Amino acid sequence: MDVCMKIIKNNKDFFDQSLDEIKLLKYVNKHDPADKNHILRLYDYFYYREHLLIVCELLKANLYEFHKFNRESGGEVYFTMPRLQSVTIQCLEALQFLHGLGLIHCDLKPENILVKSYSRCEVKVIDLGSSCFETDHLCSYVQSRSYRAPEVILGLPYDKKIDIWSLGCILAELCTGNVLFQNDSPATLLARVIGIIGPIEQEMMAKGRDTYKYFTKNHMLYERNQDTNRLEYLIPKKTSLRHRLPMGDQGFIDFVAQLLEVNPKKRPSASEALKHPWLSYPYEPISS
Known part of the structure; x- marks a missing residue:
């Protein structure tokens, strides 16, 4: 073996x-x-x-490596809507199972989802090295930055819903080949989130332990310029998920938008997300 x-x-x-x-x-x-x-x-x-x-x-390539290879080799696109649907169901079933055991993965990203079978489009979630039980004293530094949920950045209490946010980021990336919230700091990440998804609710800002690091008292997003050491405002560039995911159909975009709900209280659990109509849309079967 x-x-x-x-x-x-x-x-x-x-x-x-x-x-x-x-x-x-x-x-x-x-x-x-x-x-x-x-x-x-x-x-x-x-x-x-x-x-x-x-x-x-023994599994095969991770989704980051495989997607990069697939694009660079110029072959036919692997992550079609039917395959994205299949990957989504498997990841949500993995999260539903982990969350049911009281665990949060805490580092879901393309590198931590590995292919088990290319032809059958089977994947597995790996790397529980950062995972924790919801009842643990949760550390404030979790999740790889591009997949980090807003509540974690702002220093709010968090739960299993942070994994759902990460999955939304991953699906958008598999659809386009680009990181959805491209950033080089937590502040620029917040600017991308606000520009693509929409504003952060006042209640979240007010309760965030770290909100002051990124927002002025009148809710202007700022960052310290590393070269000049001066504070600079960041103006989010207004766009939309529909614009960022031109290859996605409307069902897919609606689904990803639900996973990327800025307020974790309104974001679905894994079990709720599995009931979304996009996941039962009858695409052509995946040919093995």
């Missing part, structure tokens, strides 16, 4: 994070004995010459 063997750097931080991931994978796999929920399978782990080695199922 082919397996993937991950060798952990002999460094306390990597080691501790990997032990946490092993514990979580064992817990998650135990609750999914039939392997139906699209999460990586852990087979074994052991020490060898003062290194920790983790043995898990």
Whole structure:
């Protein structure tokens, strides 16, 4: 049987994070004995010459690498609407399962979704190294920046809905080949979100522990220029999801817009998102 063997750097931080991931994978796999929920399978782990080695199922490229290769090779586009629909259902089922166990993934991004079968368009979610239980004391620095939810940036309490935001960002990226909220700092990320999705509600701004780092008292977005050390206003460029996703059909755009609801209270859970009409739209079957 082919397996993937991950060798952990002999460094306390990597080691501790990997032990946490092993514990979580064992817990998650135990609750999914039939392997139906699209999460990586852990087979074994052991020490060898003062290194920790983790043995898990062998998967194929991650969605970031595969999408890049697909575009650069000039072949036929892989992420068509039917395949995006299939990937979405699998990711939402994985999130529904994790969230049902009280876990938040906390780092969902294209690099952490791996292909299991290209022809059948099967994927699996990996990397529980940043995951935490909702009941844990949640750390304020979570999620890779381009996929980070507004509530995390503003320093608000967060929950499993941050994974739903990340999935919305991923689907837009798979559709176009470009990061949806291109940014080089949290402030420029907020400018993109406001420009594409819309304003952040006053209540969220008022309650955010870190709102002052990005907004003036009269709600102007600003950033410190690293070269001049002067504060500069950022004016969000007004556009829309429809404009940013020209290849997407209306059902897809409506669906992504729901996942990218700025207010987490209005954002659907994984179970609610699975009921969206776009996910049952009868596209042509995926040819294997």
